[in-house]
Amino acid sequence: MVSASAYAEDTEEQQIERIEVTGSKIKRIGELSPTPVTVITGADMMNMGITNVADILNKLPSSTVGLSPETTNNTIFASGLNQTNLRGLGSDRTLVLVNGRRFVAGANGSSAVDLNTIPTAMVARIEVITGGASAVYGSDAIAGVINIITRDDVQGVELDASYTQPEQSGGEEYQFSVTAGGDFFDSKLSTVFNFTYAEQTEVRPSDRDFLSNPVGSIYNPDTSEGAPTRIPYIGRKPLSWINEAGTFFSPNGQYTFDANGNMKEFDYGEGLIEGPGNNSNYCGPSCEGYDPVNYGFIRTPLERNVFTLNSDYQINDNHKIFNEITYVDYQSNGESSPVFHTRNFIESDNAFLPDETRQLMADTGMDYFNLNRMDTEFGNRTYNQDRETFRFLIGVEGAISDNWDYSIHAQRGQLKETTLWGGEIWADRYDQAKDAVFAADGSIVCRDADARAAGCVPLNLLGVNQASQEAIDWVSTSAGQTAKTTQTTAGLVINGALFELPAGYVNAAFSADYRKEESETNPDQELIDGTIFGNTATPMKGEFDVTEFAAEFSIPLLADVFMAHDLGLDLAYRWMDYSTAGSDDAWKVGLNWAPIEDLRLRATKSKSVRAPNIGELFDPGGQTFESFTDVCDKINVELGSNDNRKKNCQAVGLPEGWNPTDSWYQGGRPGTNAGNPDLKPETSNDYTIGMVYTPSYLEGFSLTVDYWAFEISDAINYIGVGTAVRYCYDSESLDNVYCDLFTRDDTTGDIIDFVQAPVNSASFDVKGVDIEGQYDIPTDSFGDFRVHVIATYLEKWEYNPTGFDADLQVDVGEYTDPRWKAMFSLGWQYDALSLEARSNYRHSAVASNDWQPENNNYNDIPSHTVWDFTGSYDFSDSLSLRFGVKNAFDITPPRNPYVYDGAGLYDTNGRAFFLGANYKL
Structure with missing residues (x-):
């Protein structure tokens, strides 16, 4: 990573080049970024052993994890998504751009980009601006902008491979890429092609010692006055009333079945957990109950294939055609427990009942019992997602005159999602097949004559693996849904110098944009009808378009006078007209003041907006029942x-x-879950005040400090x-x-x-300070050193979902939003060898700010620091090797009921070793 400065560089002919800086569409000469920007280079990511862009963005102190493979395993339509979330304000409020232009959304109905579609080998740098930028880029930029700049300087063929092996099994990562580029047709055509294959394997709770030995909570057996209501419980605690063989209660006690289907008394192992409340629903680790640790993933597996082709064709000295083509196909597979039944009545004449069970029912006067059971015959429920993304962009850019440039482009992006549920059952067939009786000839048949005529096969649920394959085949099924998201955009930007003032030229950029978003979902009929276990879906179709016009101005006010090395004013305004939400606008005012050459002060004030996305507007939802x-x-x-x-x-x-x-x-009363076509845009009033200090007496040192604030009103919230x-x-x-x-x-x-439905009822009030410092220390004899730190102090993080005082949520200082987060690195380079130590820090926090001593005795969550040690060695200009150990001290998440499994915030891979190589042909 490098600091927030961005300077123009001379070309080989020593001509001054005007460059575009993230946060503005004005091309500038030799200026600092008008707003705070953090830059991550592609080389840094590769050297850190990172194979997914999301993994580095989620480490930034200014960011938190959005949807990710660690948080989406049981989220059916989102399994495997990788999104980032600046300021914790939501992924839909973080705008991700590629080369300064929009990219198609990564999930149906959403506006957030899936970072799985960006190959790390193609990344030149990532520019992160954490501040309102709607006046420059439009909707979704409330929290900030991630601008991913792709490589355009590849000559020849470059092979790259890397492998990451955790110390404990599971979570392995593989990546292989081929990047090729060059100049053709007398250097008029320049192309860069990349193919990347990347895979990460799943992590199961049983794969990690700390996950296999979980930390939960129970009601405190000590009910005396002053004792906390809940206390930690370390270790497994299976449910005592349900298991894989089936268990039921009789007046004589609780029973289950052995592997052969024989009835036996239920074994509570170490016994039921003592205490009030629902403690007795759980039993000791060795009891025969259902143990959730044995099921599901902590990290969803991913397998990605990414193709990228970018090219420029120089028409003449002043104009060129450019295009970007991206094709991505990747799969992710979520997994959870098998289907289960808790209202599962077995009649006394069921043909599969063992004799001892019949006798028990006769002796106790039971006509039926309720069999609580995890139905393992059908396998774990799986959520297989295939996402196919295609994006094509073409444009023309060039010079209108010596002082004015233009760029015009059009693009079409499309995402196709195919979701398949495995391990599912037909709900009606299950009920028919389990109700098995003896026929007149002594054979076992389904009781219902119509079901028999339809092919019903009796299903034995008493014990494990007692059902016949024919019965399993008749009851089991799968179901799926297809979805399509389409984005069509076109844009024009004209920028240049308007006129000259004593302090310099007034630069401007004028832009016009058009964007259309379309989404639709098509579930299988059985999902629409609700005839399979636990899942329903409703078709959806929605679209909107928006037309936008914007203007930016950079006005130099003073230069090279007393107390004003330079002083400049930045202005931006954008008008937007949505087919759904109507018209709105966004604006920005910024001031850059360098009283002396070593010190720059900057401040911005802006209004940003986010228009509702298709899911929020048009989600058809479905019927629900609520009390x-x-x-x-x-x-x-x-x-x-x-x-x-x-x-x-x-x-x-x-x-x-x-x-x-x-x-x-x-x-329960009947109602509907649905979108809301009457939603209006959210509005954010935000500002930043900061400084950049680069002392001339301390070459290589820079320090930036920025205070920022967001006040979002009319935020969309589901009610x-x-x-x-x-x-x-x-x-x-x-x-x-x-x-x-x-x-x-x-x-x-x-x-x-x-x-x-969602309504515009919520508000955010978030404030904090970003600090970034860097010190480059070259030496003649011992190599070059670099110290770099990025930190965020969170002063305030408040959310109110309704606007009523009683609902105000003060989250700052809680584990999701700690006071401090920081990244620190110390690098050393000596000739061909580079070594780096890097740490990520999360400050100590609490589980809840509303905690009282009588609630529990585990509210405090300690600070957490993870160290990575990495290095690289260049054997030649063609061959380089990367190596390192991540989480070198094998630091696990805090042993607290809230976060022991990582909660998407802490590393769950543990100590892992990586090795990578890059070879240029």
């Missing part, structure tokens, strides 16, 4: 936090003393029906976003329908 409280009933109407509730309940015609009908409270009903009537009037989410019966007043 909730109607706050207008006789008891709850008086319990409002203010006088609004009673007034508003009466305003809708509910008299004093009203109650819902008796039947209303007797079950449950209980929240909607409460705040509909607790608001000052009935004219609010909540009252439109449910409907009352005109006669009874009962709530008869509702929609759980």
Whole structure:
């Protein structure tokens, strides 16, 4: 990584080149970046043993993990995605660009880019601007911009391979790439081609000592006054009421079945866990219950194939055609426990019952029992995802005059997702097949005659692996869904010098952009009908387009005068017109002041926006059933936090003393989960104030400090029906976003329908300080040293999902948002040898800021530091070797119930060794 400065470089002919800096579309000569930028080079990533762009971005102190292979295993449609999340404000609020232009989204209905589609071998550098940039780039840039610049300087063929081997099995990583480039047709055509194959294997809980010996929590057996309600529990604690063989309760106790299907008393091992609450649902490690440690992944496996072809064709000295082609095909496979049943009635005449079970039921008067069971016959449930991304971009750029340039492009990007659920069953066939009886001839058949006629095969659920393959085949199934996301964009940028002032030229950039986003999903019919275990889906189709116009100005105010080595003003404005959310605008004002050459002060103030994405607008959702409280009933109407509730309940015609009908409270109420086509854009008012210090007396040293703040209003948040009903009537009037989410019966007043949908109700208030320092120390005899540190101090992180004071969440200092995060590196280079020590630090934190001593005794989470030691050696200009050990001291996540499994925030791979080689032909 290098510091935030960005300078123009002379060409070989010593001509000054105007360059474009991330955060602005104005090309500048020899200027510092107008806004804070952190730069990561592709070479740095390779030397660190990183094979996925997301892995380095998620280490940045200014970022946190978005969706990732560590957080998406049980998220069916998101399995394996790799997204980054600047400032913790959400991946949809972080805009990812490739060469300054948009890239198609990585998941249906979303706007966030999947970083699995970017090959590390093609990365020249990554520029990270953590601040509102909507005025320059449009929607989604509220939290900042990740601009990935690809290589354009490859001559010849370059082979690269790397391998990472954790000390414990699982989590291995392989990568192989071929990069080729050159100049053709008298150097008019320049091309760079890359093919990358990358694979990371899964990590199961049983693969790591610290995961195989989990840290959970239980209710405290000590119920005396002052004792904490919950305490840690170290070790496995299987569920005592369900297992793979099937278990049931009788008046004589709990029973299960052995491997041969014989009934036996359930073995609690070390016994039921003592204490109040649900402690007795768990038993000691050796009991016969279901142990979740044996199932699922901590890290989802990925296998990626990425093809990239970029080319430039020089039409003449002033104009060239450029194009970018990307094709990606990758697979990820999530996995969870087998299907399970907890309302699984076995009748007393079931043909598979052992004699001792029949006798037990007869002796205790049981006509049936409820068999709680994990149905391992059908295998673990799997979520296989195949994502195919294709992007084609073509453009023309060049010089209009000596002072003005232009660039125009059009692109089409498409993502196709195919999801397949394995280990599934037909719900109705399962019920029919388990209800097995003896026929007149003594054979075992399905009780239901229609089911028999349809081919039903009796299913034996008593014991492990007792079912016939024919029964398994008749009950089991798979189901899937296809989805398509399409992005079409076109853009024009014209930039140059308007006129000259005493301090220099006024530079400007004018741009026009068009973008259309389309998404659709097509689930299999059985998912639509809800006829398989546990999964339903509804087709979706949605689209929007936006037209945008923007202008930027860089105005030099003073230069080379007392207390103003230079002083400049940066202005930007963007107008956007969405087919869905209507028109909006964004703006930015920035000031750059260098009172002396060694010190630069900078400040920006901006308004940024994020328009709702297709999923938030058009998600068709599906039917749901919810139990909730109607706050207008006789008891709850008086319990409002203010006088609004009673007034508003009466305003809708509910008299004093009203109650819902008796039947209303007797079950879950039907409603719908869906998108909201009436959403409007989110708005962020943000600012940064900072300094860059590069003392002339200390060559090679630089320090940047930037204070930043985001205040986001009208943020999109999904609202449950209980929240909607409460705040509909607790608001000052009935004219609010909540009252439109449910409907009352005109006669009874009962709530008869509702929609759980996103609304513009939330807000963020986030503030902090970024610090970056670097010191290059060359020596004549001992090589060159480099010290580099990047740190973020989080002053404030508050989120309110509804706008009501009671719902304010203060997250700063909690483990998801610690006060300090930092990266430190110490590098040394001597001739062909380079060595580096690098650390990642997370400050000590708490599980919850709302903690009270009576809650639990494990709220504190200690600080966490992981060290990597890496190196490289250049054997020749053609061959170089990379090597290193990651997490060298094998530091595990804190042994705390909240984060022992990493929670996506801590390393779960453990100590790992990597080796890589690069050979240029």
